[in-house]
Amino acid sequence: MIFFDLDDTLLDHETAARAGAALFFSNFRPHFDEDLESFLSRWNTVSEKYFQSGEEGRELNHTQSRRARMREVFFEPLSDEEADARFRVYVKTYEENWRLFPDTLPCLRALDGHKLGLITNGVGEQQRSKIRMLDLGPYLSTVVISREVDCAKPDKAIFELAAREARTDIKDCVYVGDRLQVDALASQKAGMRGIWLDRKNQWGGQEVGVPVIRKLNELSSLLQNY
Secondary structure (H helix, E strand, O other): OOOOOOOOOOOOOOHHHHHHHHHHHHHHHHHOOOOHHHHHHHHHHHHHHHHOOOOOOHHHHHHHHHHHHHHHOOOOOHHHHHHHHHHHHHHHHHHHOOOOOOOOOHHHHOOOOOEEEEEEOOOOOHHHHHHHHOHHHOOOOOEEEHHOOOOOOOOHHHHHHHHHOOOOOHHHHHHHHOHHHHHHHHHHHOOOOOEEOOOOOOOOOOOHHHHHHOOOOOOHHHHHHO
C-alpha cells in the first residue's frame, strides 16, 4: 500500500496559496503598511499558525480559526461576517489555482497495480474538493483526512488508522510526503516506510533516516529496491 500526502506533494498548494494571497493583498492594499513580499511572508506565518492550532479539532473549528486568522492579518477586531467575507476573497482565487504537479499523474499511472491512498491534514470538505476537482479519486482506494478523524500528522494514530482502513499491515505501507518531520519521519516512526519528497531541494546529502527523492518520477525505481 502506497500512501501520499496531498498539499505540496501531489497538488501545488504553495503556488495556489501565493496567487490567492497576492490578489488578497491587492484588494485590501490600503490596510497594509508593507510591500507584497513582506505581506506574503507574514501571511504564510499566520496561516501556518492557525492551520496547526486547529489540527486536533474537527470541522467546526475551521470557521473559528479562519476568523482569527483574518483578525491577525488585519490587526483589526473584525466582526464574524466581515472576517468571513474577507477570507472568501482569498479562498476563491486559491481554489481557482489548484493544479497537480506535472509529475503527479505520470507517477500514479506508473504505479498501476499498487493500492494507493492519501493521508492529509486539513478540512474534509476542502481536501475532498481537491480530490474531486483534480480527478484523483479513481487512483485512491483509501483517503484519510485529519479533521474527519480527530487525529493529525505527525501523530502516529493517523497512520495506524489509515493502515487499518486499507486493511493492510502498517509495515507493508509506504508513505510519501514533502515534509521530512511531519510526513516521512513521522510515518516511519508509526511503522510505515517513509519517503521524503524534497521538492524544494532542502536535502544536503546528509543522513536523514529515510530515502529522499526530488520528483515523483523517481518513486517507481526507488520502490523496486525498497
